[in-house]
Amino acid sequence: MTEYRQNPPGGDGVPQDGAAPPGEVPYTSLLDLPLSSDLDRIGEQLHALARAQSTLQELLQAVVNITGELELPMVLRRIVRTAMDLVGARYGAMGVLDAEGRLLDEFIPLGLTAKELADLDGVELPRGRGLLGHLIHHPEPLRVRDISRHPESAGFPPGHPPMSTLLGVAISVRGRIYGNLYLSERRDGQPFDRHDEGVIRALAGTAGVAIENARLYQQVRNNAVQFQRLLLPRLPDLRPFLAGAAYRPASAPAAVGGDWYDAMLLPDGACAAVIGDVVGHDLRAAADMSQLRNMLRALYHDRNAAPGTSLTRLDRLMQAAPGEAPIATVLLARLEPADGAWQLRWSSAGHPPPLLVLPDGRVRYLDTEPGVPLGVSPDLPRCDHCRAVPVDSTVVLYTDGLVEIPGQPLDRGLDALAVTASRYAGHPPEEMCRALLDHPPGNGHDDKAVIALRTPPLTGYARS
Numbered sequence: 001m002t003e004y005r006q007n008p009p010g011g012d013g014v015p016q017d018g019a020a021p022p023g024e025v026p027y028t029s030l031l032d033l034p035l036s037s038d039l040d041r042i043g044e045q046l047h048a049l050a051r052a053q054s055t056l057q058e059l060l061q062a063v064v065n066i067t068g069e070l071e072l073p074m075v076l077r078r079i080v081r082t083a084m085d086l087v088g089a090r091y092g093a094m095g096v097l098d099a100e101g102r103l104l105d106e107f108i109p110l111g112l113t114a115k116e117l118a119d120l121d122g123v124e125l126p127r128g129r130g131l132l133g134h135l136i137h138h139p140e141p142l143r144v145r146d147i148s149r150h151p152e153s154a155g156f157p158p159g160h161p162p163m164s165t166l167l168g169v170a171i172s173v174r175g176r177i178y179g180n181l182y183l184s185e186r187r188d189g190q191p192f193d194r195h196d197e198g199v200i201r202a203l204a205g206t207a208g209v210a211i212e213n214a215r216l217y218q219q220v221r222n223n224a225v226q227f228q229r230l231l232l233p234r235l236p237d238l239r240p241f242l243a244g245a246a247y248r249p250a251s252a253p254a255a256v257g258g259d260w261y262d263a264m265l266l267p268d269g270a271c272a273a274v275i276g277d278v279v280g281h282d283l284r285a286a287a288d289m290s291q292l293r294n295m296l297r298a299l300y301h302d303r304n305a306a307p308g309t310s311l312t313r314l315d316r317l318m319q320a321a322p323g324e325a326p327i328a329t330v331l332l333a334r335l336e337p338a339d340g341a342w343q344l345r346w347s348s349a350g351h352p353p354p355l356l357v358l359p360d361g362r363v364r365y366l367d368t369e370p371g372v373p374l375g376v377s378p379d380l381p382r383c384d385h386c387r388a389v390p391v392d393s394t395v396v397l398y399t400d401g402l403v404e405i406p407g408q409p410l411d412r413g414l415d416a417l418a419v420t421a422s423r424y425a426g427h428p429p430e431e432m433c434r435a436l437l438d439h440p441p442g443n444g445h446d447d448k449a450v451i452a453l454r455t456p457p458l459t460g461y462a463r464s
Contacts, residue, residue, distance in 0.1 A: 072218055075210050075211060075214040076096070076108050077108060077110065079171075079203070079210065080093060083181055083183055084110065086199050086200070087192065087196040087200065088186050088187045088188060089186055089187070089192075090111050090184070090185040090187055091110070091112070091161075091183065092110045093107060093108060093110065093181075093182045094107070094108040094171075094179055095126065095128065095132060095179050097136065097179050101136070101176070103136075104126055104127050104128040104132065104136075107126050119161075120157070120160060123158070123159060130152060130154025131144065131147065131150060131152055131154070131166060131168070132168075132180070133152070133154075134152045135170065139177050141168065141169050141197050142167070142168040143166070143167050143191070145165060145191045147164055147166055147184075164184075165184055165192055166183070166184050166192075167182075167192040167196055167200060168182050169181050169201055169203075170204065171208050171211070172204075172208050173208045178208065181207070183200065236264060240456035241265075241271045241456055242428065242453070243263060243271075243273075243430075243451070243452065244428065244432060244434075245263070245433055245451040246434050246437050246450055247261070247447070247449045248401075248448045249447045250401075250447045258276075258277055258278025258279065259278075259401065259447045259449035260276050260292075260293050260449060261273070261274065261276075261449050262274045264297065266334070269337055270335060271334070271336075272301075272332070272334050272335075273332075273334075273335075273395070273451055273453055274293075274296060274333070275330070275331050275351065275397035275450075276293070276296075276330040277328060277329050277330075277399045278328040279326065279328065292314065292318070292328060295317055296310065296314050296330070296332070299314055300332060306345065306347070307332040307333060307334060307345055308347035308381075308383055308384040310332055311374070312378070312381070315349070315374045315375070315378035316378045318374060318375060319375075326374075326375055327375040328349070328374045328375060329348075329349055329350040329400075330348075330349045330350075330373075331349070332347055333395065334346070335395065341388055341390075342388070342389040342393075343386060343389065344356075344366075344386070344387045344388075345386050346366075347383060347384050348371050348385075349370075349372065349374050350370050350373035350374075352399075352414075353366050353367045353370070354366045354396065355395075355397075355398070356387070356393060357393060357394040357395075357396060357425050357432075358390060359426075361425040363421055365414065366385070368385045371383065392455060392457075393455050394421075394429060394432065394452050394455075396451075396452045397452075398417065401449075402417055402436060402437070402448050403416075403417050416439055417439060419439075420439040429453065429454050433450045433452050436450050
């Protein structure tokens, strides 16, 4: 075949024989195209490049997903699930080391079917022997094509699903091995390759950061919860009344809240109880809560003051104090003997109504005009309300975190609270309060507080 060459300027386009003059670029003949083996190699390189680009995008998304979670158990499960998705593994697990770093203290397996889990029922979780132990003591990436042929393989317990391939990578937190990530059985049937190893090693680096963030979050949250619990009082001895109280913080980190409860016996034999909620979820709200609780304690100890009067005095004291007065909802109640029966007197500053649980399990909200919260208008009068309460009944006071469901009517949360309270009518008040904290409404973004008082049999002082 004749080879056509570029004509020099002014040429006539006639084929030329011999070598091309200097500077001329020859057109390549079809015979000079790369061989098929070269094309295959180029195709493989393009395929590898596309796979790497796709994996990089998936890895970046995985980093976002993992670092967006703060609860440590969820972080660990998300790391395993993400690793399985990145390399197409059927099985995955996270092994968390004990304090000494010698054995597995926790093992989180994913990918097992319901039948496979049932077959392993009663089988002890791995403790870090065999190949798992090898990775603990030699924390370099480990790829095994046939587990049964590896010299350190210890085999599987009865009922364990068959596995032949393994990819293991250590995860370190602040330079210390936290645990190991194990993957087994690619869904395409191929063994794990260097590409898989590189992806999981990159993920392991991110996993260490996510685990450390979750641990710091847990530490901050625990400190906030401890601080909040120190601010809340322990209920004193309220006999002959039975009483219970419970508190749960919001799920957000450092979400120290303004919810509180309190109760005390009064000189005339009555029992006073209060539930309150300062607006905000920070240290300022907690400090305001503590100050309000202490001032109100002094005010409602006055046996001659009605609950509404005590709340009015508190509101005016808050306005007179230096700085900006906090806004808070409060319900103050007194259970007192009157005419041979128990009587509940209460006043509300914008707070949800009390819930009365009768001995037979019937429940009733004592709905009244709630009034305005503290810190809004101290000159407005506050109403007092009164209701007879049978012996062995329970008065439940609670904050809105127990009944408010985002995006849903308030009645739904109130109904759910009443159903749970009715179910626990015959249980000790402390047990009832714990159950009320656990009932479904709420999304964890608000703290919760509840206090319950049960009226005792009428005693001598109650008849006088």
